[in-house]
Amino acid sequence: MKTKSLRGGWREQWRYAWMSALKDMLRQPLATLLTIMVIAISLTLPSICYLVWKNVSQAAAQWYPTPQLTVYLDKSLDDNAAEAVINKIKTEDGVDKVNYLSRAEAMGEFRNWSGFGGALDMLEENPLPAVAIVTPKLTFQSTDTLTSLRDRIAATQGVDEVRMDDSWFSRLMALTGLVGQIAATIGILMVVAVFLVIGNSVRLSIFSRRDTINVMKLIGATDGFILRPFLNGGALLGFCGAVFSLILSQALVWKLAVGVKQVASVFGTTFTVQGLGWDEAVLLILIAAIIGWLAAWLATVQHLRRFTPE
Known part of the structure; x- marks a missing residue:
């Protein structure tokens, strides 16, 4: 009670x-x-x-599209060496996808896009390097993490230059x-x-x-x-x-x-x-x-x- x-x-x-x-x-x-x-x-x-x-x-x-890294390989690399460099890039932490264009494929893309097919046929040697378009993972798309990934890829042997397509993204x-x-x-x-x-x-x-x-x-x-x-x-x-x-x-x-x-x-x-x-x-x-x-x-x-x- x-x-x-x-x-x-x-x-x-x-x-x-x-x-x-x-x-x-x-x-x-x-x-x-x-x-x-x-x-x-x-x-x-x-x-x-x-x-x-x-x-x-x-x-x-x-x-806004996903920021990407454009990797230019050394022109002295043959196809096998270029493939080895690409495989090494794929193992880097933060890499989600890599689209690879060999020197011949890069020349074909440029020929179709530029319309300078006749002028390109006059060249004795292909002046274009092999190219890899690297798409980072979602967790690596901030400016700092993307810069860190770029620096690590640039330090890879066989890579000539890495450009970061993130100006508007930043x-x-x-x-x-x-x-x-x-x-x-x-x-x-x-x-x-x-x-x-x-x-x-x-x-x-x-x-x-x-x-x-x-x-x-x-x-x-x-x-x-x-x-x-x-x-x-x-x-x-x-x-x-x-x-x-x-x-x-x-x-x-x-x-x-x-x-x-x-x-x-x-x-x-x-x-x-x-x-x-x-x-x-x-x-x-x-x-x-x-x-x-x-x-x-x-x-x-x-x-x-x-x-x-x-």
Whole structure:
């Protein structure tokens, strides 16, 4: 019976805390709505920056070809020696695929592409070296790993020169990284803004209920009992702000998707703007609720430490 009584007491306390938090929010609906919208806008800005980074990365993977290494073999190598060099290159860590063109095949490709067949027939010797096009593995397609792979292949005996076809890839990766850094910076600033907004809202709520808190203290209410409604209120503000932020973000994605689709059609391709996934949306809501809870806890604890019952 005692255990059931304790459980019932805790249940009643939690019910009181949530009902008190909801009543406090509904007591001033306009102020609560404005606070939620400020939180929503503060969360929407980093969300949009994250979506820009996400879609730029997707576009880079979709439209830009895989970076490759062009390996020119020494012209003094015969076919057997060239094949041995190619087999050695295939064993290098990070190499996914190697397309090999012998000197004769390279000459045939150049003849078909250039249209200088007559001029090439006048040459006594084939001036073109054997060529290998090396495609790196996905884990070796960053600038640093690709440079390391190029240097290792260039050090192979029988290799005359290695060229890295990654100039545009490097620029695109640098741009993508910059967008990611901007998104992270704005995200941190907006998290601080949400923390301050919720903390200030809870402080105002505490000030408006100081007489009630005074009575609770006089009749022996614990700090935890007094804290709980304000903590729940802070978490609710963060939760509601995150939900409104998701609605705003999705509305912007739908608006931009039409324009992006038209631009992509001009270039003869298709691209779908990606919004936040379910896992990302849940993560945003959890983070916002936790920030609200922490901001409310800090504001309430500071007030209770300075509070003296009258």
